[in-house]
Amino acid sequence: MRVITLNLKYDGSIPVEAETITPDSFSDKSKEEIEELSLYLGNKVVKLREIFDVSVEGSNTGIDDVKIIIKGNAYRIKRIGEGMTGGEILVEGNVDMRCGSMMRGGKITIKGNADSWTGQEMVGGEIIIEGDAGNYIGSGYRGALNGMSGGKITIKGNAGLYLGEKMNGGEIVVEKDADMLAGLEMSGGKITIKGNAIMPGGEMTGGDIIVMGTVIDRLPTFKYLGKEIIDNANFEKYVGDLAMRRAKGSLYIKAP
Amino acid sequence: MNELIIKNGIVFDPLNNIKDEKKDICIRDGKIVDDVKNPKILDVNGLLVFPGGVDGHSHIAGAKVNSGRLIRPEDGRRSLKPKTSITMPSSGYSVKNVFSEGYDYSIMGYTTVVEPAMPPLSAIHTHEELRDIPMLDKLSLTLFGFNWFVMGYVSRGEIDKLAAYVAWMLKRTRGYGIKIVNPGGGENWKWGKNVDSLDDQVIHFGVTPREILNDLMKVNEILDLPHPIHVHTNKLGQPGNYNITVDTMKLASGFETQRGREPLHITHVMFSSYGGENWKTFDSKADEIAREVNSNKFITVDVGQLMFGDTTTMTADGYLEFNLQKLTGFKWSNSDTELETGGGVTPVIYSPTVPVNVIQWAIGLEAALLINDPYQVWLTTDHPNGAPLTRYPEIISLLMSKEKREKEILQVNNAVNKRAILPSLDREYEWNEIAIITRAAQANSYQLRDKGHLGIGADADVTIFDIKPNEIDPSKDYDKVEKAFSAAKYTIKGGEIVVKDGQIVKVVSGKTYWTNAEFDEYYELIEDDLKDWFANYYTVNLDNYGVNDVYLTNPCMIRTNPTIGSRVRLA
Known part of the structure; x- marks a missing residue:
């Protein structure tokens, strides 16, 4: 196991585009090479060492053997772990947008809060957010036909708007509440919301949404099918969103 | 004096009958000349x-x-691609930003490109974008296919006014020629309908597509325009449309022109060569189309080749895009440009496992392979409708190698063996024919006398590809062909090296050509109609309409010799 620790020393408010921070890109690079990687700070190119102090321990045989630890409040560092295929990233504070977007494998753990578009269009792997999450978690890029299509995102806090928008595979679990329109336009996959949800499943055509708390403003375009038991709990099953053609989405709401 | 000599290249220059010749090319001040005194030497030693x-x-x-x-x-x-010290940033695959359109074409060795569908009302927008496209000389064709003025004059038989209107419009929009999209059908689409044959009537106007095409073809000739009428046929993109395409081609049969060019061009013929009655019985009728082209010397076509992958379709034929959107369920945009034209945009994904897409892919190649005279068929993808422009190198390698086609056929849906004829075609394009379909035929058809050839006096637009035509066999080394055509060794634009080893080394801005077909008292002929219609039906004031030269980079006017007005009296 090779542990690469990045100590954040940047505290400005201009965002940093850090798509090069992935186990894939670090696995075959020495400490010096990692420090020389280029990042965009606003519209300027900077070296990674200008943003982070790098320390490296141990050695690795492949990508899966790499662990990246990001220390400090990275709330202005975007796109960490973009497209990663293996290994592990541990973020000890918050992260900015698009962390783990287009991720294919491996694991990202965020101890703080994650901003919007975390896990955007992810295909595989796992993301754990221990704090709250922003909007559009596991969604598609603006205009994209599909969002997340595989892997798993766990949010231990609350989730923002449009959770799993356009999602067509994989799984999202929210331990607390989800804001409006979770599963907007989703066509596959599974979203479990352990707290409350507002208007879940708008324009969904497939996949499952399970709400264990209360649903506020359930959309009228869902049709009640009957009671169903999941994990020894009673749920009311709805199909929808019937505003869409050939809609086969399932919405399970915990029975009172 | 800025002089350059390209030494020891293997030159293919079909318009000057130069084929596979080791020849030096001399350039002075942006033109090809017969000798140079103190040139910079570019020794390309056997390259194409x-x-x-x-x-x-x-x-x-x-x-x-x-x-x-x-x-x-x-x-x-x-x-x-980020900005560099000389280039602007690039983005996009099927709908690129203006800069990368210029760069990508230049890297593939193109120097002149035609925007084929300019709605008159958004001519300013079109020219503003063209102005920002670097590296290329540009032309644009103005849309006339279901314009109210056109249909009005056609229905009243006022061909002199129609000619005056076309001349006025080309000048106002700085257009190069007449583009016709779904003649008449586009107007019916505004009522939720379309036309089914060349003799269906247009709602309210009572004219037929046949009359619109015939009259515009006559006007094209009266005004002595350099380019044929450029036609996107009726029923484009619908199964069983090959009949109407053949009928449209027959309209041109026997129509002699004084410029010695064809009177009619059928564009992206792949989308117009469909058989069958619906998408289930859909098959290729490229053979019927090719038979007509081979026996009718009065038309040219371009391929509109489809390549697998996703792209964005866009056309002035709103009906077509609506139907496509119903099939795919993707997002869609539709527009109605007042009295003039319309349009639609929707993304598509062409998949090698979908029978219809595979047959479409085969039709384009079949048309290119079955049409005998390469001057009658240009290579296009109808960017971005069939495929983005960056797919040209792949298509060139498919045309040059039966082995590559066989390899591809194995990978796609079996429908290609049952409902297309591609697997049975043995023809392989030669270097010279590739030079014709990507250069000479198109320059010829647009009558761009300085383009598409390397004779004395031509513009010094030259491409040198990193491949030795005498040392490789394109039917076997198709990968090398594709690689060579995707990144030119050198692209020379107006005598300057703009691309070296597939990288932009100098950014230049090209010319914009337009046609001036004014004749005596042409404006007086239509003045009352224009004022009346603009006052009553347009959202724009007549004085604010159109484009002037401020919007064009290096405007280049082509003056024609109309046989109307005081020069020749109408019968």
Whole structure:
């Protein structure tokens, strides 16, 4: 196991585009090479060492053997772990947008809060957010036909708007509440919301949404099918969103 | 004096009957000359030398392209390249930003490109985008196919006024020629309908597509326009449309022109060569189309080749895009440009496992392989409708190698063996024929006398590809062919080296050609109609309408010799 620790020393408010921070890109690079990687700070190119102090321990045989630890409040560092295929990233504070977007494998753990578009269009792997999450978690890029299509995102806090928008595979679990329109336009996959949800499943055509708390403003375009038991709990099953053609989405709401 | 000599290249220059000759090319001040005194020497030792590429049909600018960009932000994040010291940033795959359109064409060795569908009302927008496209000489064709003025004059038989209107419009929009999209059908689409044959009537106007095409073809000739009427046929994209395409081609049969060019061009013929009655019985009728082209010397076609992958379709034929959107369920944009034209945009995914897409893919190649005279068929993808412009090298290698086609056929849906004839075709294009379909034929058809050849006096637009035509066999080494055509060794534009080893080394801005077909008292002929209609039906004031030279980079006016007005009296 090779542990690469990045100590954040940047505290400005201009965002940093850090798509090069992935186990894939670090696995075959020495400490010096990692420090020389280029990042965009606003519209300027900077070296990674200008943003982070790098320390490296141990050695690795492949990508899966790499662990990246990001220390400090990275709330202005975007796109960490973009497209990663293996290994592990541990973020000890918050992260900015698009962390783990287009991720294919491996694991990202965020101890703080994650901003919007975390896990955007992810295909595989796992993301754990221990704090709250922003909007559009596991969604598609603006205009994209599909969002997340595989892997798993766990949010231990609350989730923002449009959770799993356009999602067509994989799984999202929210331990607390989800804001409006979770599963907007989703066509596959599974979203479990352990707290409350507002208007879940708008324009969904497939996949499952399970709400264990209360649903506020359930959309009228869902049709009640009957009671169903999941994990020894009673749920009311709805199909929808019937505003869409050939809609086969399932919405399970915990029975009172 | 800025002089350059290209030494020891293997030159293919079909318009000057130069084929596979080791020849030096001398350039002075942006033109090809017969000798130079103190030139910079470029020794290309046996590499392939072509004239600069000419793409006769590529949607690169205008309102439609921009709505494609607007509805597809997800396309814009592909092919990203940051700004460098000389180039602007690039983005997009099927709906590229203006800069990368110029760079990508130049890297593939193209130097002249035609935007084939300019709605008059958004001519300013089109020219503003064209102005920002670097590296290329540009032309644009103005849309006339279901314009109210046109249909009004056709229905009243006022061909002199129609000629005056076309001349006025080309001048006002700085257009190069007449583009006709779904003649008459586009107007019916505004009522939710379409036309089914050349003799169906247009709602309210009572004219037929046949009359519109015939009259505009006559006007094209009266005004002595350099380019044939450029026709997107009726029922395009619908199964069983090959009949109407053949009928449209027959309209041109026997129509002699004084310029010695064909009177009619059928564009992206792949989309117009469909058999069958619906998508289930859909098959290829490229053979019927090719038979007509081979026996009818009065037409040219361009391929509109489809390649697998996703792209954005865009056309002035709103009906077509609506139907496509119903099939795919993707996002869609439709527009109605007042009295003039309309349009639609929707993304598509062409999949090698879908029988219809596979047959479409085969039809384009079949048309290119079955048409005997390469001067009658240009290579296009109808960028971005069939495929983005960056797919040309792949298509060239498919045309040059039966082995590559066989390899591809094995990978796609079996429908290609049952409902297309591609597997049975043995023809392989030669270097010279590739030079014709990508350069000479198009320059010829647009009557761009300085383009598409390397004779004395031509513009010094030259492409040198990193491949030795005498040392490789394109039917076997198709990968090398594809690689060579995707990144030119050198592209020379107006005598300057703009691309070296597939990288942009100098950014230049090209010319914009337009046609001035004014004749004596042409404006007086239509003045009352224009004032009346603009006052009553347009959202724009007549004085604020159109484009002037401020919007054009290096405007280049082509003056024609209309046989109307005081010069020749109408019968």
